[in-house]
Amino acid sequence: MKPSTLYPLRFEPIYQYRLWGGWRLAEWLTAPLPGDEPIGEAWLLSDRDDHPSVVSEGPLQGQTLGQLIDQSPEPVLGKLAGRFHRFPLLLKFLDVNDTLSVQVHPSDRQTQYIPAGETGKTEAWVVLEAGTKSRIYAGLNLGTTSENLRDAITNGTVADHLPSFRPKSGDSVLIPAGSVHSLGDLVVFEVQQNSDVTFRLYDWNHIDSKTGQPRPLQVQQAMACIDFEQGAIEPVMPIVEDQAPVLRERLLSCEYFGLRRLSGDSPFTVGATREPRVLVSIGGEGQLEHDGANYDLGKGDVILLPAVVGACCCRPRGAMILLELSLPEGA
Template sequence: MTMASDALYPYLLDPKLTTQVWGGDELVKLYGKNGDPNARLGESWECWDEDRVRNGPLSGSTVAELRARLAARLLGDVDSSRIFPVLTKIITAHDWLSVQVHPDDAYAQRVEHQPFGKTECWYVLAAQPDAEIVYGWNRDTSRDEYEARVADGTLGELLRKISVKEGDTVYIPHGLVHAIGPGVTVFETQQASDLTYRMFDYNRLGLDGKPRQLHVEKAADVLDYAQTTSGTLRQIEYNFEGLDRTALIADENFIVERVTAVAEPATMATSDRPLILMTLDHAMDVSAAGGSAVLERYQTALIPAAAGRCTVASRGPNAPFMYVTPPANDHQLPARLLAAGVAQADVDAFMAQFRSGDASELERAPL
């Protein structure tokens, strides 16, 4: 690796691995993580405040320490005062995750005294045949019915299950009841919060041999009780900055895309925001601000906003990678789509999956 003298370069991150009652050995055997394959690993926290840099002059620093040292040079026009605002993970499920829900920012601040609630999304990296997730209610319900069904053990009769496959995208706003099913591996992007309210956990014991804690009343406070009719998301394929991209998610918390690097180097603008890049099946070279590094398969790099631009090139076959950035507003991706020639109606339909309104006033929004 070569490095820039001013400590701005691609920061390769060491992820945190977590054991889970529903975990297995895939993170080690299939995704190359440095852990015990017998430890029932379920999550790899690819980019978050406590991950450590493993390369260059800032090696050993946590992302939190980068925030303190670099401030706007790391995060640009994104608030750097509290916590790195986005958390990315690989989640592999050997069994059902608990039936759960997350609060919004206001509830998190008022009740939990934490800065963020939790909206998240999943890009399905792998799924066994007939794999399913829980996604919302199969009909309208109410707090009273929810509490009664938790008490008598019939909550499952209200849960809506949908099939998922590799390449699907699922958006999970705060308030939506959900759960990942067995045989599903996802790349998750979420607000930087671990606030999870479990409603049902299959009466199983945790890794400590004790029942896992439920949060029935807090879940009741934050649940959306309306029937859910949506499912996996519409995606948009386009080309921008010489790279083939698939737009997956664009809301006020994060932008998520799947991008493909080729052997010919291509340069992406940071647009005054940090970039989170995670390779998929193949390695690629990444350079920024005079520093460069090799990003091996399923590894994550954080590109500081002040780098201005980031160049990527595959090593051998084309190298698809996940691209995440915390936007200052949710106009950035629609503006790129319009600049790339995507029809206004298609942009509007894509954005309608995440918020009300349309993108009709975004032609001049910054890229």
């Protein structure tokens, strides 16, 4: 594949049944929800063998993200091509209608709990919709130990050890690997390391309607991965980097990803030289201009800008809000 054949890429969403899910993602994505089961996750950008993202339009329609990286690592990943053999992040929309299990993910250092081919899992959320019963549980209360947490699992009082807050639309929350967490009655955008390793500590007595049984817990592994020094986790305060021609706020920056929010109604620049970027439209609409072509951007649209695409002009039609995601060296 010639670098010139790459362009701003859209991918088909990959819907996932979850017993705690709902139907609110139909308001965020144009692809219809499958069947009548609750959908908890839409995987927006996934370079995984089990659920690969597929280009949805243009000359490269039908190609997977993994195929594009294998064929053109530097045009896709730019100066990061030597660091990654696959796209290192997994992007999702979550509709958490009920409450997510209380869970924890291992860090990269805890290799004994990470299957071959996986990594640790630091993740972050940006709240898109908050319901009347919305809640985020993140971290542990001071004084929580493995002993009293095990007792709480047995007697159903785990929530007593979890600091929590009621989130609002626009809040961003960083969940480092090893942090105990859960959330409920929310629609969020999630960015995470490209890993599917989760250990359930407690599941609120959920029964899976497909099996009629509680879901399995992984208490031993979860306990081993918990960072008991992690206190309460609160929303991250945005840092204003620029106010014109667009309000540019840094929401999150860690060793795995960077995330900015761009808000405005005047034309502004997105993308970067020799770095891939991902755009997630969360409000309003507009057009992205590249190489003489226009690409529509509306609520819920997700576009990967391969590194070779570089900087582009985004032209809003009225007020618009974009999230722009960068990989580590561009954070």
